[in-house]
Amino acid sequence: MVPNGTINGILFDKDGTLLDYAKSWLPVNRELARIAAEGDGELADRLLAACGMDPVTGHVVPDSLLAAGNTTEIAEGLVRAGSPLSVAQLVERLDPLFSSAARSAVPVTDLAGFFRDLHGKGYKLGVASSDNERSIRETAERFGFAGYLHYIAGYDSGHGAKPEPGMVFGFCKATGLAPEQVAVVGDNNHDLHMGRSAGAGLRVAVLTGTGSIASLSEAADHCLNDITELESVLPRLQAV
CATH class of the missing domain: 3.40.50.1000 (HAD superfamily/HAD-like)
Structure with a gap:
């Protein structure tokens, strides 16, 4: 200092x-999990939890992937947690989602x-x-x-x-x-x-x-x- x-x-x-963050990104997080899970609701909840968000309360853990990660890091975390998509596929789909989020932020x-x-x-x-x-x-x-x-x-x-x-x-x-x-x-x-x-x-x-x-x-x-x-x-x- x-x-x-x-x-x-x-x-x-x-x-x-x-x-x-809460007003702008919780709906986006749910959508990215839906994308990563290819519509499987149970898997989407597991992916959210693995990346730092409680799927019920919406609480996001400080410094977790969803709190601080970039698109590639989040994609890698989703794949590790069980997403059937590849990291490259997820980055290709998530970057436009994040850009469009500006409209509802x-x-x-x-x-x-x-x-x-x-x-x-x-x-x-x-x-x-x-x-x-x-x-x-x-x-x-x-x-x-x-x-x-x-x-x-x-x-x-x-x-x-x-x-x-x-x-x-x-x-x-x-x-x-x-x-x-x-x-x-x-x-x-x-x-x-x-x-x-x-x-x-x-x-x-x-x-x-x-x-x-x-x-x-x-x-x-x-x-x-x-x-x-x-x-x-x-x-x-x-x-x-």
């Missing part, structure tokens, strides 16, 4: 951070206004997600904040996957910032560990995803209820 006033860029996770706040305010203060802004890049771009367009972003990275953008540091380094290259000038904001430990391995100046956890204070506090400098508290927690942040 660096002193306030030295953060000039903010790199956000998408699902569970900008989007309410629920934001945690007015994202256009939120990003407009940060952009107006001079911050460099980016989104780094374990989802595919197309889905991030469609989400940004739908909620009106695409024009405020300096950087977008998905698992398929060539920067590596979380919790590797590549997405942070890509943000730094795109913005001219050093890692210690960057705050990483996310809802699970993949985000926070990515920030730590990259040497990010600040790691901020939010509770609008699958993580909890108990699961996130060790790797986070701050745990917030949601992204709207970011500036109130860091009132002296000023971009240059």
Whole structure:
């Protein structure tokens, strides 16, 4: 953690951070399990459980595959748990599902206004997600904040996957910032560990995803209820 006033860029996770995870992704998770099970309801429930979601309550285990995995990792987990489809077949079917999910996603706040305010203060802004890049771009367009972003990275953008540091380094290259000038904001430990391995100046956890204070506090400098508290927690942040 660096002193306030030295953060000039903010790199956000998408699902569970900008989007309410439970409202946006529980129906998608059920659909991906149905696809992976080829319509077999009992198998779909077993696949959900194996990947981290209780098929009855909808609770998703923090840092599980469904909480933090990218498409390939989820596909591999589904195959290990008994899906009759191959990893390649699942990736081919799940990526479009995840992209279309942007149309029914629920934001945690007015994202256009939120990003407009940060952009107006001079911050460099980016989104780094374990989802595919197309889905991030469609989400940004739908909620009106695409024009405020300096950087977008998905698992398929060539920067590596979380919790590797590549997405942070890509943000730094795109913005001219050093890692210690960057705050990483996310809802699970993949985000926070990515920030730590990259040497990010600040790691901020939010509770609008699958993580909890108990699961996130060790790797986070701050745990917030949601992204709207970011500036109130860091009132002296000023971009240059």
